[in-house]
Amino acid sequence: MNRSTWIAALGAFSTALAFPVLAQTVKVTPLGGIDGEFCPQDRALIFEDPNGTRILYDPGRTVAGASDPRLGKIDIILVSHMHGDHVGNAHNKAPNSGTCEKPDVSVSAVPNTSAVNIALAKKSKIVTGSEMPPFFAAKLKANGGDPANSILARFGGSVTVGGVRIATVTALHSNGVDPDFIGGDLGKAMKDAGIAGDVGLATGYVLRFSNGLVVYLSGDTGILADQELVVQNYYHAKLAVMNMGDGFSTGPSEAAYVINELVKPASVIPSHANEVGTVGGKVRPGSKTEAFMKAVKVPAYIPLSGKTMEFDAAGKCTGGC
Numbered sequence: 001m002n003r004s005t006w007i008a009a010l011g012a013f014s015t016a017l018a019f020p021v022l023a024q025t026v027k028v029t030p031l032g033g034i035d036g037e038f039c040p041q042d043r044a045l046i047f048e049d050p051n052g053t054r055i056l057y058d059p060g061r062t063v064a065g066a067s068d069p070r071l072g073k074i075d076i077i078l079v080s081h082m083h084g085d086h087v088g089n090a091h092n093k094a095p096n097s098g099t100c101e102k103p104d105v106s107v108s109a110v111p112n113t114s115a116v117n118i119a120l121a122k123k124s125k126i127v128t129g130s131e132m133p134p135f136f137a138a139k140l141k142a143n144g145g146d147p148a149n150s151i152l153a154r155f156g157g158s159v160t161v162g163g164v165r166i167a168t169v170t171a172l173h174s175n176g177v178d179p180d181f182i183g184g185d186l187g188k189a190m191k192d193a194g195i196a197g198d199v200g201l202a203t204g205y206v207l208r209f210s211n212g213l214v215v216y217l218s219g220d221t222g223i224l225a226d227q228e229l230v231v232q233n234y235y236h237a238k239l240a241v242m243n244m245g246d247g248f249s250t251g252p253s254e255a256a257y258v259i260n261e262l263v264k265p266a267s268v269i270p271s272h273a274n275e276v277g278t279v280g281g282k283v284r285p286g287s288k289t290e291a292f293m294k295a296v297k298v299p300a301y302i303p304l305s306g307k308t309m310e311f312d313a314a315g316k317c318t319g320g321c
């Protein structure tokens, strides 16, 4: 070796010693309706920090309640907003019940919500923004849980739980509480009047894992300036989970604009397609999922249920993609 090679080798060695954490990965496992597919109701993702902390994002309807064997230990539950397909107003009997096209959502989770039922069983913390924490605290208390397990992370600040820094960011959406989650005479009166409960604005999240990976979870949202000003310019998100189902949130072309021009992550996982996104694990031709995949300039990875993907600190997929 000549002198410069030695210096380069020494440099690489000391970098590896100084930043072993950067080589660690965050594991992302979708808990969808059918193993190996991307189905209409799929929202739920489990993020596992290198330190073992496990986070369930938007349980929705495809996590088969608290007894779903795929859950394992759940330390933290994130709920972007109160709509039934995110907080979970109903769910399947077991993973893989029903079909991708016609999912089984036959088990009701009202008035508790699936998020609360899972939190009670797993003794998880529920970390939400806006004015959602008092709702979850009241549900936990009413069911014998600890209301202190409902934790606030309102816009602009962050909380660190299990070594993961959690911040909420704005989402351009609505966030009404279905009267079915309220129940009783009040719930009935609200239902008859056609109004929902108010727990403030819908949210997205930015998570910073212990290996340094920063992840943006869009929640249901339209295009908004904060995606550049806050999520990119301040947090520097390297992996994005982008809702792209159209009608209720950005569609494939709007979602691709958000990724290409505003958030600019290294990788993206499309979510919330509200369609049969894959058949036999392959993107369905003519689907919104295909349109999104074609429109984004960065690598996009389909969240196939049960298939774990691993991402390093730079947002690069290092396994399972």
Ligand SMILES: [Zn+2]
Binding pocket: 081, 083, 086, 173, 220, 248
């Ligand atoms: Zn929604």
